[in-house]
Amino acid sequence: MDAGASNIISRIVTPGTLITSDNAYMRGHGTFAEHESIYSSVAGAVERVNKLISVRPLKQRYGGEIGDIVVGRITEVSSKRWRVDVNARQDGVLLLSSIILPGGIQRRKSESDELQMRSFFAEGDLVYAEVQSYFADGALSLHTRSVQYGKLRNGTMVAVFPQLVPRSRTHLHRLPCGVDVVLGVNGYIWISKHVSAAKVEANAEHMYSDQNELISDEERETIARVANCIRLLNRMYVKITETSINFAYESSLPHAVKDLLKTDIAQELADSVKAQLLQQA
Template identity: 55%
Template structure:
């Protein structure tokens, strides 16, 4: 026999019905009443309950004119046109590669959306299709840009710029996509001696700062020379700093990463992830960021 059970409702402080843009950010959890004003339209992350707009996910309330939605704090990557992503090739298909980009569906990189070695602009022939594994094969990491979004939500990528392409030697770190701060550029050569690619999809690539770029390679030249010990130590320290910032939900961008790196220099690399040292480093980083903003 089915039994109808409901948890006791706790009293929630509903948000102002006006929800003006000057109210700042409003964080809600599932079951919170967003507004009782019937003049608003229901967006993603909300539902109607007794003529009240209620949150169905934990996140931040966003309003566009009369449309109200809740942006989840933790979710799969929902790509937009122009986003920089770091992904891994999972399959080579006819005239396309399938790429894992931390989204709900595998992304697509078409053969016509890449630069061929030599950089010449021409139609892709049958010979190019047969040589697809010479450019990219399963397991390869790439950096790319979202070119368009299909109707089912899958992303179409392109690497038609020399700053995109196959990634060589380095370390990939996975964090929540919501922690990546949107900026004009997501490629940063840090003053500490390494470079990072902050993928909007939550994948961060840390690698030694490259020298002269080989333009004839079309983005597919990867150096296999041994990485010096000093560079490996910098990369390892940056990796641990990224994990520390992500554990404390600090937004990740070039300034916060560099401040955290400088705060960690008094500790050994292996000690950065110890809870007490991690708290100390992140606290100092937050204070420096506040001082900079203030």
């Protein structure tokens, strides 16, 4: 059906859906024009910026930008570089010259460093990194030249729609419930036990250790609850931010962790989060 300016935004449409017949609007990505009307060419949410109408796909691969904070998984170790799955059209690349050495040392990498690359990152390891540039073929170039970046341990990863994770100034959050969350804008989110940066800096070998800290049953349950809260926000297509995760966590406390993904409970919690976000706005 046709839509006026008041209800163009926040509509979910399917391909071929009429968005508006008002010729005052211009078509953007995800739309096409026919008979002076604008239609959706993809399934997604309608967005309007002034007079420009576009449709944001419900599902799409991550398209990186320089400065993005991402969570990735090492898929291959090769000559002076690691291949990293970052949920994009092709793997990202982390060069040996783009990592920080144990103890925060910054120096030229030697042949000795190249021989022990697997002691830094091995296949299957999860890494917290920043996009620094693009290669000629479009692959993302990553770096971990800061003690806040590096190997991820003591937790679990949840994959969500990348478009639900907005870019912000901070992507590493310590939640009031006591766990750390890394919101990768590529749709990979890491939830883990809190370990202070001072402890990591004090122990040079800790930076690339494969050993997890001792995690209590209470901490495991908290991590699992936060992970399920993020999964239900993703399922109900709610923006995933520090605020929405906190709202979902507080609302979920009356329920058992294993019940959070049941359809009726997930819908109830998502509605509660949306109401709290609207009230806050």
